[in-house]
Amino acid sequence: MPSRRRALLKVIILGDSGVGKTSLMNQYVNKKFSNQYKATIGADFLTKEVQFEDRLFTLQIWDTAGQERFQSLGVAFYRGADCCVLVYDVNVMKSFDNLNNWREEFLIQASPSDPENFPFVVIGNKIDVDGGNSRVVTLSFSLSLCVRVSEKKARAWCASKGNIPYFETSAKEGTNVEDAFQVIAKNALKSGEEEEIYLPDTIDVGSSSQQRSTGCEC
């Protein structure tokens, strides 16, 4: 099949404003970090080719705006997601507390067919930030507001929500970003395949018994 289309895996990144969603995406796709990202407005996405067991997939990573007021806009691009990444800033407790809201909001708006088993991945970002010496914190009056979210607490929450995989990353330094997205892509793929079982291809009988990527022109 010369012009075979690769399967598309859609990933949505959610989380509070400024936790580093854009940075994570850019670090993973472009291996770049800038501390001059602009606040995301609306949404944007990047794509990256990923390979699993000799099969190529296009990972379409959607970067969304973290501002609360934009949340109602989510529905248009939540739909069809294969995996949802919940990001918080390990230095900002509130951003962790909000993960639950983000998760529920996503499940409501995306309404996946099997919400219980929909794959999420949680990322605690900015582990490079050193207890109040970052620029953000300098500007924050040096208030001792930054109570670091403990890894234990985060893992406990993830476990309570159906064993969500958990990663601590630094988008700035690239720490753990690749590993996290490997799992994201893998779980997105799994999700997509399960969906395929529920909704078998009724058009091409010949290829339905084969793997998804072969002969899929849809």
Place this chain on the structure above:
Amino acid sequence: MQEPELHDLSDDADYAASIEQGCATRSESSKPSSSSASSEPEGAEIVYTKDNVTIHPTQYASERISGRLKLIKQVNGNALFMTWIPYKGQSSNTKLSEKDKNLYTIRAVPFSNIRSIRRHTPTLGWQYIIVVMSSGLAFPPLYFYNGGVREFLATIKQHVFLVRSSEDANVFLVNDFQTPLQRTLSSLELPRAVSVENFPPPTPAANEDLSTADQERGVLDKSSVSFQQNGRQRQIHHDPARDLSIQVLEKFSLVTRFARETTSQLFRDSPMDGFTPNEGRKHGQLSPVYHQVTPSNDSPKVPDEVSVASDPVEFDKLSLVWGKPRQSPLGQEEWTTFLDAEGRVMDSKALKKRIFYGGVEHNLRNEVWTFLLGYHAYDSTYAEREYLMSVKKSEYDIIKKQWQSISPEQAKRFTKFRERKGLIDKDVVRTDRSLSFYDGDDNPNVYLLRDILLTYSFYNFDLGYCQLVELLDSPLHNYFKQNDCLNYFFCFRWILIQFKREFKYDTTMRLWEVLWTHYLSEHLHLYVCVAILKRYRSKIMGEQMDFDTLLKFINELSGQIDLDAILRDAEALCICAGENGAASIPPGTPPSLPLEDASIYAQQEEDDVL
């Protein structure tokens, strides 16, 4: 003298009947040939024939090519075709070879590939038509030496959907779209915004004998770019809009709905109707062959500028339709002429008009923007403004002290403040940091911005802090929600931050001051949206962008948009839409500047313009 046609539809000029040419001096009428029907291929019916229809490849009378124009209807498929076949062996001392004539031959063009026909019926001189293809390319003017343009159009109307453009009474749009939505989107593209880029240039071989003709074969009218097509190219290209699915169209939501109101207006009565017939006369007097080729669709040459002899008032109105040429920014010297001895702006309408068309020089923005933004009244004096400034300054300082006096201890027990401040801190470090004004670590201007935002947040704490300009969001969002249009994400950013991400910093400032004048409309930003989409319409439709691709495409337009050209388009759209355009914008839709008293200015402007 008339001989029956001997060719069939697939013929080229070599097979065309050799008929005495219709030269410039001929004026007797010739009857449509009815004897030729039998020579047409089976299943085709000739519904119209006109002899002595001539093209003028150059301004030289000796290089005119006459031929026979026919409308042919497919009996089975119901499709209508147009052909124009030059007569073989013209007797004049023509320099044109048969090959050249072949080049101009119009072979069975289906009306589904024709967008519009412009008619020119001058009181003096020959009537002619210009046929514009869906691709935006046009055939050279076809001169009806024996008259009959009206009959030609009437015949077409019997077979295909033909509607007169309200924008120009002499333009007839061929439109066979099935649904109003499709029609609307098709109409989104004003005639001028055509792209030649998608089309291969004429091959050198085809042009080698025609260099003079090529140079002088000009812009036929403002709605098209003259461009010789050979038969092969005609076969390949078709209007991508026709392939467009409704699903993709619906992604246009915001702009669609708005544009439907706006552009459907183009098909009905419009204020411009009053003078378009004059335009026709003018063009008739000025032979189109003298017009120069417009090389591309950007910064289009205003054909009206060529018509030097025309009435200045008429010219003024006419050029408005296409958006006036942009002017240079308002400078210091000119600015002082707007002020009286005590510093009052004497004619605020004139000032706003001036800024609308040219913007303001950077060093004047500090002063002039205070008026545009409603900080100072136009009729305030220097002294009044100075006083107001000092009052406001002390107000600012008081509010600033309020949040500055919050100690870290107090902040711990003041969650709302911490959160608000946290948001602002996050945003200021990612606001325009690549500009020299804000760049580098510990830039004092970043702190200044932080202070201003936080102070404003205290001034209006209930409003909340919403990433600078999100004031616009809520009513606008409600508007879309009411209209079941939640798919407007691709231009959400445009409106939300008023195109700030789409242009370079200084260009953004230019756009903003133009929007703030509220000259023509307080919703000019919506027309700007439409203008941008219109400009990229053929690309969007041609590539059949789905929602994802469209969003990506629009996001990546950032930095690619020619502001001046877009402003001219927006101006033209705004004027074309007229009052109905304004009426189609729901009450409560925020103006381009979220000022409570902004509507007062807009009201004045509407009286001025309409």
